[in-house]
Amino acid sequence: MAHGDTTGGFEKSPGWLDWHDGPSTPTFRLPAGAVDAHCHVFGPGAQFPYAPERKYTPCDASADELFALRDTLGFDRNVIVQATCHGADNRALVDALRRSEGRARGVATVRRDVTGEQLAELHDAGVRGVRFNFVKRLVDRVPTDSLDQIVAKIAPLGWHVVIYFEADDLPELYEFFSAIPTDVVVDHMGRPDVTKEPDGPEFALFLQFMRDNPNVWTKVSCPERLSVTGPRALEGEQHAYTDVVPFARRVVEEFPDRVLWGTDWPHPNLKDHMPDDGLLVDFIPQIATTPQLQQQLLVDNPRRLYWADSLHTAGD
Numbered sequence: 001m002a003h004g005d006t007t008g009g010f011e012k013s014p015g016w017l018d019w020h021d022g023p024s025t026p027t028f029r030l031p032a033g034a035v036d037a038h039c040h041v042f043g044p045g046a047q048f049p050y051a052p053e054r055k056y057t058p059c060d061a062s063a064d065e066l067f068a069l070r071d072t073l074g075f076d077r078n079v080i081v082q083a084t085c086h087g088a089d090n091r092a093l094v095d096a097l098r099r100s101e102g103r104a105r106g107v108a109t110v111r112r113d114v115t116g117e118q119l120a121e122l123h124d125a126g127v128r129g130v131r132f133n134f135v136k137r138l139v140d141r142v143p144t145d146s147l148d149q150i151v152a153k154i155a156p157l158g159w160h161v162v163i164y165f166e167a168d169d170l171p172e173l174y175e176f177f178s179a180i181p182t183d184v185v186v187d188h189m190g191r192p193d194v195t196k197e198p199d200g201p202e203f204a205l206f207l208q209f210m211r212d213n214p215n216v217w218t219k220v221s222c223p224e225r226l227s228v229t230g231p232r233a234l235e236g237e238q239h240a241y242t243d244v245v246p247f248a249r250r251v252v253e254e255f256p257d258r259v260l261w262g263t264d265w266p267h268p269n270l271k272d273h274m275p276d277d278g279l280l281v282d283f284i285p286q287i288a289t290t291p292q293l294q295q296q297l298l299v300d301n302p303r304r305l306y307w308a309d310s311l312h313t314a315g316d
């Protein structure tokens with residue numbers, strides 16, 4: 001089966017870009033124990049069908065393919081995040097976690113009627129957080145009404161909340177997000193518009209949100225999604241996505257103990273190009289410029305958040 005296939009009778013969304021086959025070996029050597037803290041598994045559709053309510057149908061991206069990428073790039077571990085194409089059906093995620101032999105943790109999506117038994121099962125598989133997607137193109141309705149009820153159920157497990165939203169929506173959601181009692185992880189720096197100034201009011205609000213809320217962390221990931229001017233992480237480019245650098249570097253330097261980084265493999269919904277994941281790893285030293293910052297971003301922070309209960313498992 002070729003890697004760009006979608007099995008189980010599903011048809012990829014028009015214009016779908018398949019993940020990069022044969023990423024380059026990164027020039028940047030990841031520190032020992034590095035965690036790819038944002039990636040997904042998709043299907044395979046024949047085994048784990050895509051959710052009826054999905055807004056896109058991806059190409060399959062299996063756990064085995066993810067683990068092969070992990071090894072090629074030099075990561076030790078993964079944090080696998082439930083994407084909307086699987087809705088609240090976490091079977092593909094749980095299967096990947098179970099097969100990782102302790103080298104992956106997960107972030108699930110659950111409904112408000114989730115039971116204690118179901119949560120215990122997810123915890124046992126390695127789930128440590130729940131994701132709420134506020135990006136309007138990805139969901140029928142934003143989950144504002146169910147969040148409190150779900151948080152009340154997951155907080156006793158020591159889990160955290162992952163939120164995905166766009167910069168335009170932060171003013172309206174600022175107070176709501178600030179009231180979340182658990183740790184909160186914001187995907188991709190709240191998707192800043194990088195054509196605006198990193199010193200401008202829009203990004204200032206995001207920085208203020210992190211300052212006001214010491215329980216808020218963020219992933220300084222997805223330059224390929226945020227960048228407008230590139231250059232793209234293709235054909236050996238060592239200084240990709242320079243327009244995103246000042247934003248991400250600012251966050252890493254101000255909040256070095258609350259940042260995470262991930263590849264976002266297999267990069268759902270990219271429209272412009274599919275990056276070479278090896279060159280994406282080479283983006284990291286542009287935003288975490290010292291070995292100390294790299295160690296925090298790639299090893300210490302994700303381990304604290306995801307492996308606090310088993311700091312001596314595989315890879316140690």
Ligand SMILES: O=C(O)/C=C(\CC(=O)C(=O)O)C(=O)O
Nearest residue numbers: 082083084085138264268269
């Ligand atoms: O992979 C990501 O982080 C971003 C996504 C997909 C997504 O979040 C989802 O489907 O849940 C996007 O912007 O389309």
